[in-house]
Amino acid sequence: MATATPTPKLNRIGLPVIEYRGGKSTLCAGCGHNAISERIIDAMFEMGVEPERVMKMSGIGCSSKSPAYFMSRSHSFNSVHGRMPSVSTGAILAQHQLTMLGVSGDGDTASIGVGQFVHLLRRNLPMIYIIEDNGVYGLTKGQFSATADIGSKLKTGVINELPAIDTCALAIQLGATFVGRSFSGDKKQLLAMLKAAIAHKGTVMLDVISPCVTFNDHEGSTKSYKFMQENDEPINEIGFVASFDEIDVDYDSGQIYDVQLHDGSNLRLRKLHEDYDPTDKANAVRTLMEAEEKNEVLTGVFYINTEKPTFIDLLGLVDEPLATLPESLTRPPKSALDALMANLQ
Amino acid sequence: MVAWYPITPSTSLIEATTDLLKKFRVTPEGKATFAVVQAEDELAAIGMVLGAGWAGARSMTSTSGPGISLMAEFSGLGYFAEIPGVIFDVQRSGPSTGLPTRTSQADLLSTAFLSHGDTKHVILLPGSVKECFEFSMAAFDLAERLQTPVFVLTDLDLGMNNWMSEPFQYPDKPLDRGKVLTAEDLNRLGGFARYRDVDGDAIGWRTLPGTRHPKAAYFTRGSGHNDAAAYTEKPDEYQAVMDRLTRKFENARTLVPAPLVIKDKSSKIGFLAYGTTDFALRESMDQIKKEYKLDVDYLRIRAFPFAHEIHDFVASHERVYVVEQDRDAQLASLLKLDLPADQVVKLRSILFYNGLPMDACSITDEFVTKEGL
Incomplete structure (x- = not known):
């Protein structure tokens, strides 16, 4: 009996979604990180990003293994613990017209890597920086990380007594130009956020709460599926209209924040939280601080700035990648050396 | 960058x-x-x-x-x-x-x-x-x-510090950008394995991010990997990479700047040194020649891993003084790890480590004492 092979849906550059997939995940079944990998695949596919024009970066940890599980057609660099920012900085300076997406974890970012993280934000390095945040060290079997909330409890009964670092507040304060928080279980919100991230030019810092089913998904954990389902408070509803889509959204304009991104796409934020203005830096930080006092986990896009120059702009680099400049541009002529020598005589 | x-x-x-x-x-x-x-x-x-x-x-x-x-x-x-x-x-x-x-x-x-x-x-x-x-x-x-x-x-x-120098020479060779495959190369080859020794020089071919070919990408990691850059814990695959790295390092002996023979075949005694020790050592050699009528040989080391000429120099002398500006005879120690056991006993050390640049008299005095002149 002959059956017609279904034609796979192709994106705008003619690729099926399978060309955005990676290796089989070796993370635990139900790990939030796997859901994030799926959303990255969807976002890159839907945006029609050429996989060969993406660099995937990571540090060390469960989260940092995940670039092996999406986009096998992209170069990937699994570096050392906490040092994804510096390796990414070098890589993007060498190939600045590529899209760079980095996956880190809460230990990799907020503990061992906090120094480099802070300086990456200051530079507004053009990259998408995702923290797969579960509040716990998975590979070493369940120690608290610096994003674990005060009072949260490990499976072993240990209570965290130190305050959490709010990576979003930190990122906003230090210079990232697109800062949001989402939840690995919220497909719609995370996908829209990732698509907008791809269209943005500058540091995109996304803290994605991603429950660890093995060590931190239980009663008493504030990074569990249950806690997030009960306490997730979206600050805005995120719509994203890519530059190649027709704008066809029917919103009450008084409730909408439209932000035009660098590639002509539109990030459309429907306010849920009073008069939240995502371009007001001070208000964004204050909102996050207030939520912390109320034990609420806010999600959504907290801050966006499309005006600030990136590190590449500041350095005034040529359009061609530094990596492949011809020798005629990288080796000054003999006359230059001769003149230097003559000056020293 | x-x-x-x-x-x-x-x-x-x-x-x-x-x-x-x-x-x-x-x-x-x-x-x-x-x-x-x-x-x-x-x-x-x-x-x-x-x-x-x-x-x-x-x-x-x-x-x-x-x-x-x-x-x-x-x-x-x-x-x-x-x-x-x-x-x-x-x-x-x-x-x-x-x-x-x-x-x-x-x-x-x-x-x-x-x-x-x-x-x-x-x-x-x-x-x-x-x-x-x-x-x-x-x-x-x-x-x-x-x-x-x-x-x-x-x-x-x-x-x-400020130094006198001969004028620098403009390079006569183009830059060597190493073994990099382009999209056209990949079309011809159909693919590649990042760490495979296809040329017998223990160096694999690499691709750069951004190369527009579906087979261009590979996964870079500091964890155990095989020659296709895939994660591995398999003993033979891990060891194969480690052994290839050793071969690559061995090959580097002939690629790095060769040692400089300053003086050879005049004496049973030789000097080995590197870097700024050169200036004091040359002066010391003049002192030794003038005062003790002894023409000591000298090879200046210019890179690690050590070139074969360094082994030959030690082999062709009875005693070799390693002159260096540190307390723990680091150059001599590195040579001892590299030389055959019967050659190691030939090494003597002249050391200087008070923070100032080494001077000729310090070398001469130590040499004279050790030689019993």
Whole structure:
């Protein structure tokens, strides 16, 4: 009996979604990180990003293994613990017209890597920086990380007594130009956020709460599926209209924040939280601080700035990648050396 | 791409480099064909160097002892994941902070094996300002040819003081950008395995991010990998990579700057030295010749791993004095690890480590005492 092979849906550059997939995940079944990998695949596919024009970066940890599980057609660099920012900085300076997406974890970012993280934000390095945040060290079997909330409890009964670092507040304060928080279980919100991230030019810092089913998904954990389902408070509803889509959204304009991104796409934020203005830096930080006092986990896009120059702009680099400049541009002529020598005589 | 963190006595190297880049590496439209980043620390500096080297740009940093210590972990990644980069170490005195404004040669041993696990590095050892110029170019070529971090060890005496020099020669060879496959190559080959030794030189071919071919990508990792760059814990696959790295390092003996024969076949006694020790040693040789009528041979070492000529020099002498500016006879120790057991007994040490540049009399006095002249 002959059956017609279904034609796979192709994106705008003619690729099926399978060309955005990676290796089989070796993370635990139900790990939030796997859901994030799926959303990255969807976002890159839907945006029609050429996989060969993406660099995937990571540090060390469960989260940092995940670039092996999406986009096998992209170069990937699994570096050392906490040092994804510096390796990414070098890589993007060498190939600045590529899209760079980095996956880190809460230990990799907020503990061992906090120094480099802070300086990456200051530079507004053009990259998408995702923290797969579960509040716990998975590979070493369940120690608290610096994003674990005060009072949260490990499976072993240990209570965290130190305050959490709010990576979003930190990122906003230090210079990232697109800062949001989402939840690995919220497909719609995370996908829209990732698509907008791809269209943005500058540091995109996304803290994605991603429950660890093995060590931190239980009663008493504030990074569990249950806690997030009960306490997730979206600050805005995120719509994203890519530059190649027709704008066809029917919103009450008084409730909408439209932000035009660098590639002509539109990030459309429907306010849920009073008069939240995502371009007001001070208000964004204050909102996050207030939520912390109320034990609420806010999600959504907290801050966006499309005006600030990136590190590449500041350095005034040529359009061609530094990596492949011809020798005629990288080796000054003999006359230059001769003149230097003559000056020293 | 230059990434650096301020530290005495290496800062002047970066400041001079930056001035030259601003003068010679700007297009008529005013765009930079270079990037200089003052990093947040030395860990970040070498991380940026490896990131840029991996993505295909020539990259460098410059530091001194404490910075070298901080670069240890990344140096191992560069060695194992086979990523080019150039690290200048303008050596200063002492463990810890030591004497930051004084000179020494005491980073040699720690740099040779910088990082944990089985790691070893290519080191170039210039002995003059002119060689600093020449070896800098050689270091970038070697880093890309060998796909590994290359260290250039100079010292405060050479790196910060004013020197007389012969004029520098304009290079007569094009840059060696190493083994890089393009999309056209991949069309022809149908694919590649990043760490496979297809040419018998223990060096695999690499691709750069951005190469428009569906088979161009590979996964770079510091964890165990096989020759196709896939994660592995299989004993034979892991060991095969480690053995290939050893072969690559062995091959480097003939690619690094060869030692310089200053004097040979005049004596049963020889001197070995590197770097700025050269100046004091030549003067000392004149003193020894004048006062004791003894013409001692001398070979100046210019790189690690050691070239075969160094083995031959030791083999053809009865006693070999290793003259160096550190307390623990680091060059002699490194030679002892490399020489056959029957040659090791020939080595004697003349050491100098008070923070000042070595002087001729100190060498002559120690030599005369040890020789019983």
